[in-house]
Amino acid sequence: MTVTATLASVHAGAPGLLDEGAKREIRRAVLTAICVPGYQVPFGSREMPVARGWGSGGLQITLALVGADDTVKVIDQGDDDGVNATNLRRLVSASTGCAETADTRDASIVQTRHRVPEDWLGGDQTLVLQVPVPEPLRGVQKSVRECGRMHAENDYAMIWVSLYEDLVRNGLITQSTGYPVFVGGRYVMATTPIPRWDVPRLHQAEHLSLFGAGREKKIYAVPPHTDVEPLTFDDVPFEVEYAPGSSCARCGRDDAFLVEAGPLGGYACSDTEWCARVRDGDADVAAHREWSPLALLPDPSRRVGVTTSEAPAPVTERERVASEQEWALKVDGIGKVHGLGGAAAVAGTGPEYRTAISPATGAVVAAWDVSFDVAPGEALGLIGESGSGKSTVLGCVTGDVTATEGRVYLSGVDGGRTDILTLSGTERRRLRVDQLAVVHQDPSAGLDLGVSAGGNIAERLTAAGWRGYHAMRRKAAELLDRVEVPLSRMDDPVATFSGGMRQRVQIAKALATEPPVLLLDEPTTGLDASVAAGVLDLLRGLLAERDVAAVVVSHDFAVIETLTDRSCVMQLGRMVEQGLTDQLVHDPHHPYTQRLVAAARR
Amino acid sequence: MSETLMSETVLTARGLRKTFTLHTIDGRQVTSLRDVDLDLRAGEHVALAGPSGAGKSSLLRCLYRTYLPDAGSVLLRTGDVELTGLSDRAMARLRGREFGYVAQFLTAPPRTGPLQVVAATARRRGLDTDAATDAAVDALRRLNLDEALWDVDCCVLSGGERQRVNLAAGTVQPPRLLLLDEPVSALDPANREAALDLVDSLAAYGVAVLAVFHDAAAMHRLASRVLVMRDGQIIHQGTPAEVLEVAA
Structure with a gap:
């Protein structure tokens, strides 16, 4: 007697492997999953008498759904007779008393790993899939929390980049199992464990598909008659796996999913039950041909760079020039206190007290009462020594730092009437796509170093709604050419670039969506003198030729003088002086500015 | 040139004062302008004379607002704009359009060539890119700057060459008001x-x-x-013949 059978006999007649409470928990999760197609519903995954990763998620769903009237079919790699399939089927039928079958047509529940059966699945049938990796974003984002945010905010730029990178490296999409799909036009879902060949079978299907991942404790579903659209660029068609000229060595069909037939070579149907019935003449092969994805076979002629898709409409409504104010960015009374007391802690700090530490609470007043605005075509400098609060102010504008006080307006957002600090985190992140770009001192803060230079730019473009692969390639090449990165390096990972090149790529990425406001945080610090000079020249050229409103943060008067017309001087979190940049250099009024200038004029 | 255009006042300065406070040297005060009045008419050519330290350059810089005057007014008659109280942004724009300032030394951005510097100035004065380049070529030719140097970094040029680049930038697509600070000293x-x-x-x-x-x-x-300056004041003015005779 096998272990499985022993276990099953222990539970025979009783509630089965799962008690009623556990079944209800799983059914509730399944119902939620059906209501929100493609959304991964967490559930209390139980220990099963199979190892996790061997189908415990699918098994739990089947056990929760199955009743005495059901007929269960279990396949593994399309095969009913595999060890795993056999044992799972035996476990289900022995512990619940339901019938079992190999014939797809007779089954009410089909539990599967790797395949959707070749035969048609109707409205009275349920497909249960054993899922190894439920998270489609796992490959591009390690943090579970961040994955959750990306799903919630419909922020799928990174997964588009992974497809872009696949195309760049291989010339065509190679990802087979787990191809990402949009379900119901909302959630991106991993179609693990089925191959691309079976993905079209989920689209507007008659049957219900349930996906269970026991290890990750997630259940998700594709209800009948739901749109399931593979993620593809407008000009790169979705294709299924196919070996040209192949057909099944046993049944001779070429319209079923084929696998290599072993040491003798050739191919064979992956669905062995279907193959056997074809040979017996007990299969509706004409109808099967209808739902086979033959229209999606690889066809190089469809992949040629014909592209009609161009730049999409901006993500956020842009109101330019028409609005009454002339500025593009306005910062009004920004303040940041690290520590206790908030605004009350500010008294007794600042340049006149020669400290940024509150005597009352010990809080650090990183910035207080900083106001400025920048107009299109203008560059404003923010200068001061380290710790004077320059980057804090910039962080408050971008949202990386939560401001204690103050307001920030963008003319492109609600005509400059809405304080963007009052917007939600989601809305503020959207602004970063095409309203407000940042060039960080450290390129790794603005770039994904593992992704190619072109892919980094494609990330910003896909976030802005671009879906044309060739259009993105062209735009990325144009931008990289402008920032003098050799096009031969376009498809190399940024990690292989030098510091100066990385900074150039970061600048190209920031400009990709032509944002009206550009924030530069110490853009040349950390680069050696000759490289810094090159980047500085590049920035000067870019600012001169664009109508962008730029804020340049630097401790270096040479950088500020080269790039800006007007400047603000910061000391201990306060703005102590502002004026035309040449006036600040030649006629500094504040003692601190005079010291700074004197130090720079060695 | 019509008589009305010639006599139209372009700029009026009244009561300009400038004192520097040197905080790095115990707040020492250095006064460089005391109540300077000035009128400039279109087409007029006014020279400032006087010993070193008399305030000649300070006066030019106060008009250009590289120095912020402590008191007084500078009125640009076209559009009646008061410059000392103008916002920094408006002043920066006005400079590009209306002013030419030729300092003793070239203050071009690093690593740019003469043609680029001059063309950029012409663009700020309203020419499109092609016209600006043509104008820059003209200006550099007129000043006999060797064509081989046109795309060489300005910082490697000789003093005389730099001065000519500077002068070309100041005069290309002529601005309404041109301030010259010893523009030919090194030629x-x-x-x-x-x-x-x-x-x-x-x-x-x-x-x-x-x-x-x-x-x-x-x-x-x-x-x-000619305006003769001494100790930050205009002490005398007249035609060159009159003034230089007095000085001699």
Whole structure:
């Protein structure tokens, strides 16, 4: 007697492997999953008498759904007779008393790993899939929390980049199992464990598909008659796996999913039950041909760079020039206190007290009462020594730092009437796509170093709604050419670039969506003198030729003088002086500015 | 050139004062302008004379607002704009359009060539890219700058070459008001003549020129009026002949 059978006999007649409470928990999760197609519903995954990763998620769903009237079919790699399939089927039928079958047509529940059966699945049938990796974003984002945010905010730029990178490296999409799909036009879902060949079978299907991942404790579903659209660029068609000229060595069909037939070579149907019935003449092969994805076979002629898709409409409504104010960015009374007391802690700090530490609470007043605005075509400098609060102010504008006080307006957002600090985190992140770009001192803060230079730019473009692969390639090449990165390096990972090149790529990425406001945080610090000079020249050229409103943060008067017309001087979190940049250099009024200038004029 | 255009006042300065407070040296005060009044008319060429430290350059810089005057007003008559109280942004724009400022030393951005510098100035004065390049080529030719140097970094040029680049930028697509601070001090006689010819020709465009020259010959040749400064004040003014005689 096998272990499985022993276990099953222990539970025979009783509630089965799962008690009623556990079944209800799983059914509730399944119902939620059906209501929100493609959304991964967490559930209390139980220990099963199979190892996790061997189908415990699918098994739990089947056990929760199955009743005495059901007929269960279990396949593994399309095969009913595999060890795993056999044992799972035996476990289900022995512990619940339901019938079992190999014939797809007779089954009410089909539990599967790797395949959707070749035969048609109707409205009275349920497909249960054993899922190894439920998270489609796992490959591009390690943090579970961040994955959750990306799903919630419909922020799928990174997964588009992974497809872009696949195309760049291989010339065509190679990802087979787990191809990402949009379900119901909302959630991106991993179609693990089925191959691309079976993905079209989920689209507007008659049957219900349930996906269970026991290890990750997630259940998700594709209800009948739901749109399931593979993620593809407008000009790169979705294709299924196919070996040209192949057909099944046993049944001779070429319209079923084929696998290599072993040491003798050739191919064979992956669905062995279907193959056997074809040979017996007990299969509706004409109808099967209808739902086979033959229209999606690889066809190089469809992949040629014909592209009609161009730049999409901006993500956020842009109101330019028409609005009454002339500025593009306005910062009004920004303040940041690290520590206790908030605004009350500010008294007794600042340049006149020669400290940024509150005597009352010990809080650090990183910035207080900083106001400025920048107009299109203008560059404003923010200068001061380290710790004077320059980057804090910039962080408050971008949202990386939560401001204690103050307001920030963008003319492109609600005509400059809405304080963007009052917007939600989601809305503020959207602004970063095409309203407000940042060039960080450290390129790794603005770039994904593992992704190619072109892919980094494609990330910003896909976030802005671009879906044309060739259009993105062209735009990325144009931008990289402008920032003098050799096009031969376009498809190399940024990690292989030098510091100066990385900074150039970061600048190209920031400009990709032509944002009206550009924030530069110490853009040349950390680069050696000759490289810094090159980047500085590049920035000067870019600012001169664009109508962008730029804020340049630097401790270096040479950088500020080269790039800006007007400047603000910061000391201990306060703005102590502002004026035309040449006036600040030649006629500094504040003692601190005079010291700074004197130090720079060695 | 009509008489009305010639006599139209371009700029009026009243009661300009400038004192520097040197916080790095115990707050020492250095006064460089005391109550300076000035009128500049279109097409007029006014020279500033006086010893070193008299406040000539300070006056130019106060008008350009590289120095922020402590008191007084600078009124640009076109559009009646008061410059000392103008916002930084408006001043930066006005500079690009209306002012030419030629300092003793070239303050071009690093790693840019003469043609680029001059063309950029022409663009700020309203020319499109192609026209700006053409104008820059003209200006550099007029000042006899060797064509081989046009795309060489300005910082490797000689003093005289830099001065010509500077002068070309100041005069290209002539601005309404041109401030010159010893623009020909480093030039050899032949180039000096070419430069002075160029400045002289600007009157025909109705440009008001305020210049500091340290040689009397240039003043004789160009100036319609000379203002003599001493200790931050204008102590005397008249035609070059009158004034230079008094000084001598």
